[in-house]
Amino acid sequence: MTMQEVAPGLWRLPLQRLDSINVYLLGDVLVDSGMRWAAGRLLRALEGRTIVAHAVTHAHFDHQGATHAVCERLAVPLYCGAGDRAALETGDLTRVLPRSRPLLALLSRRLGGPAHLVDRTLRDGDEVGGFTVIETPGHTPGHLAFWRESDGALVLGDVLFHRNPLTMRRALQEPFRMATLDPSRNRESARRLAELGPSVVCFGHGPPLRDGERFAEFVSSLPRD
Ligand SMILES: [Zn+2]
Numbered sequence: 172m173t174m175q176e177v178a179p180g181l182w183r184l185p186l187q188r189l190d191s192i193n194v195y196l197l198g199d200v201l202v203d204s205g206m207r208w209a210a211g212r213l214l215r216a217l218e219g220r221t222i223v224a225h226a227v228t229h230a231h232f233d234h235q236g237a238t239h240a241v242c243e244r245l246a247v248p249l250y251c252g253a254g255d256r257a258a259l260e261t262g263d264l265t266r267v268l269p270r271s272r273p274l275l276a277l278l279s280r281r282l283g284g285p286a287h288l289v290d291r292t293l294r295d296g297d298e299v300g301g302f303t304v305i306e307t308p309g310h311t312p313g314h315l316a317f318w319r320e321s322d323g324a325l326v327l328g329d330v331l332f333h334r335n336p337l338t339m340r341r342a343l344q345e346p347f348r349m350a351t352l353d354p355s356r357n358r359e360s361a362r363r364l365a366e367l368g369p370s371v372v373c374f375g376h377g378p379p380l381r382d383g384e385r386f387a388e389f390v391s392s393l394p395r396d
Contacts, residue, residue, distance in 0.1 A: 172216050177379050178324045178371055180301060184216055190378050191336040192233050195326050197300030197317055199223045200250075201241060202326060203234040203375060206282045210237035214244055226250040226299055228328025229311040230258035230267050231350065232283030233336070234375060239287040248290035250299065254312025262286030267311040269352055302326070307364065309357025310346050316364060323370030323383065330361050331389070333377025341377060343389045358393045365390035 174182045174196070182196040186205040194213065195202040199221050205213055214237075222245050227235050230251065238259070242249050251259055258266040264279040265272075293315055297304040302317035302324075310329045317326040329346045351357055365387045372380045380386055 172212055174216065177373055178319075178322055181319075181324050181326070181373070183373060183379065184213070186213060187336075189334065189339050191334055191339060191376055193373070193375060193377075195373060196220070196222075197302050197326065200300035201225045201247075202300075202317065203227055203328070204237035204241050204284070206233055206236035207240075207284045208236070208282070210240035210284075213237050213241065217241075217245070222247055224248050224250060224299070226293065226315070226317075227255070227259070228316070228326075228375060229314040230255040230264055231311065231329070232264055232279045232281075234328070235259060235264070236282055236284045239285045242287055249287055250291045250293050251289050252306060252308075252311075252313025252315045253292045253294070254308060254314075256289050256292055256313065258311075259289055260286055267313070267352060268350060272349055275350060305364065307357075307360035309353050309355075309360045310351045312352060314357075314360070316360075318364075318367055318369070320367075323368065324373070325364060325367065325369035325371070326373040327364055327375075329375045330357060330364060331372075331374065333372075333374040333380055336376045343380070343385070345393070355396045358395070361390045361393060 186192045293304045305316045307316045
């Protein structure tokens with residue numbers, strides 16, 4: 172498991188085969204933590220690095236699984252969006268999932284991490300690790316993206332996938348509908364991000380995309396409803 176520097180001060184750590192799950196370092200801030208059982212590997216990969224805070228893009232089990240372990244072991248504060256705070260603090264991740272998804276609820280209990288108190292709720296315009304917070308609700312109510320205007324680097328969590336983490340097929344796509352609370356609001360968030368004109372886009376699932384035009388084209392092809 173090796174860190175890759177995507178842009179100056181922006182590191183990507185693929186936690187699973189074929190970068191199906193990524194976490195990122197924005198300067199000295201860890202964004203997302205993968206699934207619970209990868210906590211040991213993640214902590215080993217972070218050895219020797221200075222981490223001052225941990226933020227999650229959203230409270231799904233493949234993004235907060237090792238969050239409690241990371242915050243405890245590294246003694247760092249936890250940041251998240253307002254709408255996902257209760258899910259993180261209770262450990263009940265079904266709060267940010269569509270209703271009647273028993274399989275996802277089961278996976279959340281098995282693969283998600285325990286509850287952890289949030290130290291700071293992030294809002295539009297806050298600064299984290301040299302990036303600006305952008306609230307991107309839809310996939311979950313408190314979903315966050317991180318944007319750096321100086322070089323057009325964007326970390327967008329699950330607003331879009333660049334690899335299907337189940338089939339491993341690499342392609343731009345919307346996140347799984349079964350796990351998305353409000354798909355049309357998520358598209359609005361994607362359009363807001365596309366308007367920024369990013370030059371490199373980093374995803375929770377899949378490799379970075381260094382083709383801003385392709386990103387913009389894909390987002391503009393999303394249906395409006
Ligand atoms: Zn995800």
